[in-house]
Amino acid sequence: NAGVTQTPKFQVLKTGQSMTLQCAQDMNHNSMYWYRQDPGMGLRLIYYSASEGTTDKGEVPNGYNVSRLNKREFSLRLESAAPSQTSVYFCASRVPGYNEQFFGPGTRLTVL
Amino acid sequence: SQQGEEDPQALSIQEGENATMNCSYKTSINNLQWYRQNSGRGLVHLILIRSNEREKHSGRLRVTLDTSKKSSSLLITASRAADTASYFCATDARGAQKLVFGQGTRLTINP
Numbered sequence: 001n002a003g004v005t006q007t008p009k010f011q012v013l014k015t016g017q018s019m020t021l022q023c024a025q026d027m028n029h030n031s032m033y034w035y036r037q038d039p040g041m042g043l044r045l046i047y048y049s050a051s052e053g054t055t056d057k058g059e060v061p062n063g064y065n066v067s068r069l070n071k072r073e074f075s076l077r078l079e080s081a082a083p084s085q086t087s088v089y090f091c092a093s094r095v096p097g098y099n100e101q102f103f104g105p106g107t108r109l110t111v112l
Numbered sequence: 113s114q115q116g117e118e119d120p121q122a123l124s125i126q127e128g129e130n131a132t133m134n135c136s137y138k139t140s141i142n143n144l145q146w147y148r149q150n151s152g153r154g155l156v157h158l159i160l161i162r163s164n165e166r167e168k169h170s171g172r173l174r175v176t177l178d179t180s181k182k183s184s185s186l187l188i189t190a191s192r193a194a195d196t197a198s199y200f201c202a203t204d205a206r207g208a209q210k211l212v213f214g215q216g217t218r219l220t221i222n223p
Contacts (some may be wrong), residue, residue, distance in 0.1 A: 048210050099145060
């Protein structure tokens, strides 16, 4: 039982490049979330998926797209990376009816 | 915008002392949760307190909730070096399916 896994762990992009951050969970959770964390700040919600087949915008969705590929996987795509997207990205999941969220280890992204 | 506001932003104490962190929020909530984040890691859930509860304990952790003041506090007793981490409160608002996190308190325990 690996919990929530994220790939890659680190990534450096040039402005304008695209990439997809991958997230998978093996806990059979329905809800999944993508957050970004900037230095000295808490987590801000980018997008979430309450269940397979649904996605909703969070607090800071601009510049991102998501795909809930199946119940296990929830990917985050940057179509044209900008330096303002330099951040640490966390994926999380939870079971409806239970409030605890389980977090992945994070992806540290730098956009030059 | 962040619903949770945490205070203090940073706290440094000696091992064995108690550490208290506070969190204020703005809207009605179902519950409030506290998470810990060790440097370079993801967040780990510590404790949850429901809106109809006033106090909750888990080991060396004590959480209080005052819904009239829209505030919560996390007390860590008999601190250890391993408690060095950032601590975040997160609110689960009524009708929402998501958490809103505060900016966190960075706790340093000095040996």
